[in-house]
Structures are given as C-alpha cells and as structure tokens.
Amino acid sequence: MRQRHKPWADDFLKENEHIVIPNAIDNKGEWQSIFKNGHPIHIEVGTGKGQFLVGMARQHPEINFIGIEVSKSVIVSAAEKVLDSGVENLLLLNEDAADLREMFTENEIATIYLNFSDPWPKNRHEKRRLTYRTFLEQYKVVLDPKGKVIFKTDNRELFEYSLVSFNEFGMKLEEVNLDLHAIEDPLNVMTEYEEKFAAKGQVIYRSRASF
Template sequence: MRVRNKPWADSYIKAHGDYIVIDPKNWLGKWQTRFIKPQPLNVEVGTGKGRFIIEMAKAHPEINYIGVELQKSVIATALRSFMADPLPNLQFVLTDGANLDEIFLADEIQRLFLNFSDPWPKKRHAKRRLTSPKFLQTYQRVLSADGQIEFKTDNRGLFEYTLVTMNNFPLRFDYVSLDLHHSPENEANIETEYEQKFSPNGPIYKLIAHFTA
C-alpha cells in the first residue's frame, strides 16, 4: 500500500530525538539507557500509527516497549500521537524489521508483536512475509529463552501460512484463536487502528508461540 508523504515528518522526528531513533545500529547493547530504568523489553515490528504500542505501554509501566516501523510518514504519525501524552517506557525506531538482529543483542527481547503485517499474497513474495523462515531465524536470535511471538491478522491465508512455517521451524503454540473478538481473551485485547476499522468484515486470527529448545 502506498503511504502518502508527510512533508512535516522529517522535522518532527528530528525535533523529538529523545523518543525516536533513526540510527538504531548505534544503540546496539544500549537500549535500556533510553528509558528511565531497565525493565523487560517488548518490541512491535510494524507499529503503524502507534495505537497498539502506546496503549500497551500505558497498561504495563513495568515493561519497556519499542515500536519499529519502516515508513517515515507512518512512524511520524505514531510519534505525534504519542507526544500528546509521552510515556517513559516507550521508544520508537525508524528501521526495517528484517534487521532486528543487527540492532538488538541475542536474548534481549522478551516479547515480539507482529500485528496485521503485509500478507504479501503472491507466492514469489513469500520471503517478505514477517513470518517467513528468514524472519523467524532473526526473531530466534533476539528473543530470550522464554520469549514469545504474538501474531494477529485478519488474513486467513497469512495465518495458515504462519501456522505452517512456525510449526516447521519449530515453534510451540501457546495460544491459537480463529476468532479473537468472540473469545474470552478479547477482554484484554488491545486493538490496532487497522483492527478497529476492519474487524467488522470478518474474524481476527491470533497466535502466541515460543521457540523450542
């Protein structure tokens, strides 16, 4: 999907460097220094306009959060929403989620969120999906031994693909839902902007998984 350019994005990002990183490789091994205190670290890849990661940081002040987003105009929008009420346990990073193992140490992340990722439906683009084996290898390097991946989508094809790739990797499933919004777990569910808009059109699929030893 084409993202509309926002002329103000560059200057806004530069003006709020205390909360957003544009040179993430320079922060390898130093992420906790960007927060007021060291705490378990959770990361969302593809943070979009920021609603999910902001609400998670509000709900869990005992956890430090990082929202990773590749699109400058999109992350600038998330940052602007965040700056209306800044939180000490949330940072944003402008980078490609494929490079997580270049900006985080091994075992550094406790939980990884993948919310409504681009399904890349064409077969020749399968390696670009955030749950392809290439990406799973990266996640395995940066997740702690007891770390988990949380994945949500409204795309059944991507969900089925993810079940297969994770099972074959292998990962063990801790939770699988074919209709999250009509399950007991929905009570604690924090929605993304996309989820709020499109959930009336069909079910939301979710899984939680961890790598086996």
C-alpha cells in the same frame, strides 16, 4: 494504502529524537540503558500509526516498548500519539526491520508483536512474509529463551501459513485463536486496522508462539 507525503516530517523527527531514536544500530545491546531501567523490552515490527503500542504502554508501565516502522510519513503519526499520551515507556525507530539482529543483541527482547503484517499473497513473495523461516531465525536470536512471538491478522491464508511455518521451525504454539474478539479478551489492545476490520465483522486471528 499510499501515505501522503509530509514535508515537515524530517524537522519533526529531528526535534523529537528522544522518542524516535536515530541510528538504532548504535544502540544495539543498550536499550534498557536508554529507558533507564531494567524492565523487559517488547517490540512491534511494523508499528504503523502507533495506536497499539501507546495502548500497551499505558496498560503495562512495567514493560518497555519499541515500535519499528519504515515509513517516515507514518511514524510521525505514531510519534504524535506518543507525545499526546505522555507515556514514558515507549520509543520508536524509523528503520527497515529486515534484520532485527542489526538493532538488538542476543536475548535482548522479551516479546515480538506482528500485527496485521503484509500477507504478500503471491508465492514468489513468500520470503517477504514476516513469519517466513529467515525472519523466525532472527527472532530466535534476539528473543529471550522464554520470549514469545504474538501474531495477529485478519488474513486466514497468512494465519494458516504462519502456523505451519512456526511448526516447521520447531516452535511451540501456546495459543491458536480463530476468533479473537469472540472471547472478549479484556487485555487485547486493538490496532487501527483491527478496529476497522472488527467494525466490518471480520474475524481476527491470533497466535502466540515460543522457541
């Protein structure tokens, strides 16, 4: 979906650099110092308008969360949600997550969330899928040895592709859920897309994998 241009976004981000941290590469290896605690760090790649991470930050004050979103027009909506919520364990990065190793050091992250990522259905775009092996390679570096990749999607083809990709990379599948909402997981926090798809009766898939 094309996002509406927000001419005030630059000024808003400048005024809220305590939430949307600029120059992420300069903070590589220092994220716990920025949060001012030693709590584990969970990141979401493609955080969108922030509903999922705000909900997670409320649910888990013992965890630090970082949301990464490349679209400036979208991340300002996420930042507004953070401000309104008052949570103090959530930061945002207006960055292209093409290589997480530029922003995080080895073993710095405890969990990576991939929620409703672009499926890039054409074969020639396979390398852009966030569960393609080159992305898994960087996840393995930044994740703690006990870290996890948690993936949710409504796209069955992408889900099946990702399970194969995880397996071929040698990852351990700890959860493969073919109908997430059927189990009524009380700890599941829905994204904006998830709410929309669930309301239409679409099945939501979830997997949890480790290296």
